[in-house]
Each structure stands twice: as structure tokens, then as C-alpha cells.
Amino acid sequence: xxxxxPANKLSFHRCITGGDLVIVYxxxxxxxxxxxxxxxxxxxxxxxxxxxxxIGKPFGSKVFSNKGKFVYLLAPTPELWTLxxxxxxxxxxxxxxxxxxMYLEVVPGCLVLESGTGSGxxxxxxxxxxxxxxxxxxxxxxxxxxxxxxxxxERTGVSSLVTFGVRDIQGEGFPDEFSGLADSVxxxxxxxxxxxxxAGKMLKQDGILCSFSPCIEQVQxxxxxxxxxxxxxxxxxxxxxxxEVQEVKIDCSEGDEGGILGxxxxxxxxxxxxxxxxxxxxxxxxxxxxxxxxxxxxxGYLTFARLKxxx
Ligand SMILES: C[S@@+](CC[C@H](N)C(=O)[O-])C[C@H]1O[C@@H](n2cnc3c(N)ncnc32)[C@H](O)[C@@H]1O
Numbered sequence: 001x002x003x004x005x006p007a008n009k010l011s012f013h014r015c016i017t018g019g020d021l022v023i024v025y026x027x028x029x030x031x032x033x034x035x036x037x038x039x040x041x042x043x044x045x046x047x048x049x050x051x052x053x054x055i056g057k058p059f060g061s062k063v064f065s066n067k068g069k070f071v072y073l074l075a076p077t078p079e080l081w082t083l084x085x086x087x088x089x090x091x092x093x094x095x096x097x098x099x100x101x102m103y104l105e106v107v108p109g110c111l112v113l114e115s116g117t118g119s120g121x122x123x124x125x126x127x128x129x130x131x132x133x134x135x136x137x138x139x140x141x142x143x144x145x146x147x148x149x150x151x152x153x154e155r156t157g158v159s160s161l162v163t164f165g166v167r168d169i170q171g172e173g174f175p176d177e178f179s180g181l182a183d184s185v186x187x188x189x190x191x192x193x194x195x196x197x198x199a200g201k202m203l204k205q206d207g208i209l210c211s212f213s214p215c216i217e218q219v220q221x222x223x224x225x226x227x228x229x230x231x232x233x234x235x236x237x238x239x240x241x242x243x244e245v246q247e248v249k250i251d252c253s254e255g256d257e258g259g260i261l262g263x264x265x266x267x268x269x270x271x272x273x274x275x276x277x278x279x280x281x282x283x284x285x286x287x288x289x290x291x292x293x294x295x296x297x298x299x300g301y302l303t304f305a306r307l308k309x310x311x
Pocket of ligand 1: 115120123139145168169171189
């Protein structure tokens, strides 16, 4: 488990030990979570990596296989964990997570309620955002999912910041012990409108609720319920567009120089008399950014609302 450093931040500034979870990074679209065990190996297209070679190295180290190829051993930060965790449910991704943390105003010391826990993708980021003095209480009615998310939180080092409960939040609401104590509530439930009255009771004055729903019909129904005790109701859809930056070779043969708008002039060399009878072919390289094919489209709608002040 990752310790809390003297500056009270979740810290990865230490060396890898047996039992740690590391993210084995080949490239940005090829990563894998691996538990380090003395005596184990990792085998991939780069060859065989001995875990024993990893122990004692700082997180972020480059390690080599028996074939001289390398991977990086990264710390399981929430950003990376979201990309490698095992999907037991649909999950929230970086774009929605970042937006949720900001619009829910989650800061160190906050008490946050969440349901459902699902695969714990959002939970891990909420936990880091409230550290070191806050706490996340997350509920799912699916016992096995709650248990798996709890185990994951031990592996990613946030277990002391999260309590996992098994409860039907749509049917029973959040436990009364949190009444008036929550800074924010996050719902990712199939019928969030059933949990909204309870969420309202849990929030402190001015507290904020966010509900994630994949369909606009769910947003409409939730918004109707929110109107009685919430204000400032706003819905967002977050779309992320990623770009791949690549070096490309451009043919700028004679007569075609600068054929692509803004391309740099080709570097030409003097040609011999024999060569000059042949048409000249020359290339220049250029850095280009093009939208990535793996960009995600619609994930869902995020509806935020602030508890009305008691008059
Ligand atoms: C889409 S998943 C949540 C994913 C999560 N936000 C994440 O990022 O990993 C929805 C979860 O809600 C849980 N759920 C559905 N109905 C529930 C209810 N009435 N009470 C509590 N949890 C419920 C499901 O078991 C499921 O795990």
C-alpha cells in the first residue's frame, strides 16, 4: 500500500517492493497492471522480465527484458488505473472524471457519498481528491462488485480514504448517519431520481449533487425530481478529442516544393550531371497532428445541482 508522505500527499516517491502494484507501460495504448512478486516473471512480445529485477527500483524506472527490450514501471495513479482496471461494469473515464471532481468542488477534507461503486473508476479519483483528511463512502447493491472495488483500493493505495458499503441506494437511500454531512453526492445509477430525495437529505447546506446518465430521458426525469429541493441545475456532455502527433515524410519533388501549405522547404543537394537527367525526388519531414481513431464518443450526461438554502 502506498504511504502518505510528510506533505500529506499520496506518494509514489519510493522504491518498488514485493507486493506492489505497478503499471507496466509499453506505450500509451498498451499498459497492464502487474502485482510484483519476487520469483515471478512477466512475458510479453519484448521477452521475459524478472520481477526480482524490479524490486528496489524507483517507480518510473525503465527495465529490460532478456532480449534487451524495455518497458517502464509506473505507479498506479488514478489516471493510469482508470485505463487498466478490470471492467466489471461500464466506467467513467478521464474526461468525465476530471469534470466531476471540478464541478463537485471536491477538495482535501471533503466528505463525498457515491453510488453505485461499479468498478471503482471514479472512486479512486474521488479518494485522491479528498486526501488526506477527507473520506469517500461508496455504495453498491452488488456485493461482489463492492468487494472487488475494496480489494482494488488496497492495491492502488487509497483504501484508508474510502469505505465500501453494500446497500440498495435507490430503495433505501443513503444511511441516516450521513444526514447533513456530505459536501457532495455522486450518483451513477439506473434510476437516479429514486435516490435524489435521500441525496438531498445527506448534503450540507450549499452541497452539490451530480448524476451521470447515459440517456437524455433519465436526465429529464432526474431534473424534474431535482427541481423541488435543488437549484442551479445544469447538464453537460463531455466529449474528448485526442490527437496523435506523428512525424510524416512528404514528397516534395521538383515542381512540387512546398506543395502542402506551410510545409518547410525541402533540403536539396547538388546533383551530379548523370543524376540531373533523372527527375529529382526529395522528401521533407513534418510533424503533423491528426485526430486519433480511438477517440471516444458519447459516454453520458452529467447533471449537477446545488441544494437550495433552507429558508
Ligand atoms: C455503471 S456502474 C458505476 C460505475 C462507476 N461510476 C465507475 O466509474 O466505475 C453502476 C453500478 O450501480 C450499481 N447499482 C445499480 N442499482 C443500484 C442500487 N439500487 N443501489 C446501489 N447500487 C446500484 C450497479 O451494481 C453497478 O455496479
